[in-house]
Amino acid sequence: MKVFKFGGASVKDSATVQNMANIIKANQPEQLIVIISAMGKTTNSIEGLLQSALDAEDFSEGLMSLQKFHNNIVKELNLSHDEVLGKEIAEIYEELESQLNSFSSSLGYDYLYDQTVSLGEILSTKIVVTFLNHSGIDCHWMDARKVIKTDSLHRAAKIDWGATQNIIRSNVSQHIEDKVIVSQGFIGSNSNFDTTTLGREGSDFTAAIFGTSIKAESVTIWKDVPGVLNADPKKFENTKRYKQLPFKEAAEMTFYGATVIHPKTIKPLAQMNIPLYVKSFKNPDEPGTLINECTIPDLAPAIIHKDKQTVISFKISDFSFINEHHISLIFENINRLNLTINLMQNSAISFTICMDDNPAKREMLRTALMEEFLIYYNEGLELITVKNYNQKTITDLMKDKEVIIEQRSRNNFQMVYKA
Numbered sequence: 001m002k003v004f005k006f007g008g009a010s011v012k013d014s015a016t017v018q019n020m021a022n023i024i025k026a027n028q029p030e031q032l033i034v035i036i037s038a039m040g041k042t043t044n045s046i047e048g049l050l051q052s053a054l055d056a057e058d059f060s061e062g063l064m065s066l067q068k069f070h071n072n073i074v075k076e077l078n079l080s081h082d083e084v085l086g087k088e089i090a091e092i093y094e095e096l097e098s099q100l101n102s103f104s105s106s107l108g109y110d111y112l113y114d115q116t117v118s119l120g121e122i123l124s125t126k127i128v129v130t131f132l133n134h135s136g137i138d139c140h141w142m143d144a145r146k147v148i149k150t151d152s153l154h155r156a157a158k159i160d161w162g163a164t165q166n167i168i169r170s171n172v173s174q175h176i177e178d179k180v181i182v183s184q185g186f187i188g189s190n191s192n193f194d195t196t197t198l199g200r201e202g203s204d205f206t207a208a209i210f211g212t213s214i215k216a217e218s219v220t221i222w223k224d225v226p227g228v229l230n231a232d233p234k235k236f237e238n239t240k241r242y243k244q245l246p247f248k249e250a251a252e253m254t255f256y257g258a259t260v261i262h263p264k265t266i267k268p269l270a271q272m273n274i275p276l277y278v279k280s281f282k283n284p285d286e287p288g289t290l291i292n293e294c295t296i297p298d299l300a301p302a303i304i305h306k307d308k309q310t311v312i313s314f315k316i317s318d319f320s321f322i323n324e325h326h327i328s329l330i331f332e333n334i335n336r337l338n339l340t341i342n343l344m345q346n347s348a349i350s351f352t353i354c355m356d357d358n359p360a361k362r363e364m365l366r367t368a369l370m371e372e373f374l375i376y377y378n379e380g381l382e383l384i385t386v387k388n389y390n391q392k393t394i395t396d397l398m399k400d401k402e403v404i405i406e407q408r409s410r411n412n413f414q415m416v417y418k419a
């Protein structure tokens, strides 16, 4: 049994949906679980509608244009005559509209976010399943809200692994014999059956959850890139594709900000030694990248770029030195504010951190620590991490850059510089 995951870009219009169907067809009669995200930029659009509702602005035009987007795909896929699908889509839009209209801050933004944004995945899978069934691929639509059980931390829900794996196993075994199972990425539900979501781009993680629950032979993430590259081709020239990567290496790349795979995806798969393929939906016969338990000598340096970075320095002003008390005070507040440090450095009289730009939390941190330290900060910076670096890569990267912090260990190089 294999798990496939198709993200928003692979179902962004009728042509890509058709292409996805061809990939599934080419893999028949394989027992397949297919996880699908919302179509194209649907998630961003629903976030926008929600913001309008929050600001008490008129969102009807935005809602109509999103519905047009989905209806257009339905039309181009020749599914307009399918009354069941037509009814389902109309009902989902009615629900979306009523949720947006009933927006009240007493329910909490995060709760409403999950109830509305999740509908993007529901719409997408309803359309895809109908199309696959019309194309001769027998499909079962599985509601991820019924099988992925989480806590109630809306927008960043944590998986109840025991319950989820049991429910997935029993549900999958009822349908997988003669049908392709199609389910939604990114969504689940809590013990009250309220919809929850797993965090943006969480569909890769959903694929890993299904994969580990059924002990899949492999999980494949279909992307618009040829595999895992050693740098983002939109930002760097001459990128190289890794043919194979150790789990650990891939997990660390996601930690440093590589966006090709959701950071939570690797760990569950590595624990059960389930291989993960990253392949191109544009060239499905190309090998892509295999991530598994392996050792690869001389891996090409991986360059991971993050923009929108803030550097904050906490300085002692009274001629004493930075000590453990100061550092623990800084960390206590970073932890309290749920901030993530991307890089840190200390000197005799100062401690410096680099984190993602977050002016609101930066201010809270400053207020909490301003009596103890002189605090300086610099926003809008960029961070580059190079894993398995060599001198030439670093020299090339540093050329013409105003570097503010530079750090290297045996395997990793990091620098923060002005954009």
Ligand code: ASP
Pocket (backbone or CB within 6 Å): 007, 008, 037, 038, 043, 044, 120, 185, 186, 199, 200, 201, 202, 203, 204
């Ligand atoms: N649709 C969600 C998002 O855009 C989840 C996903 O695509 O993985 O973040």
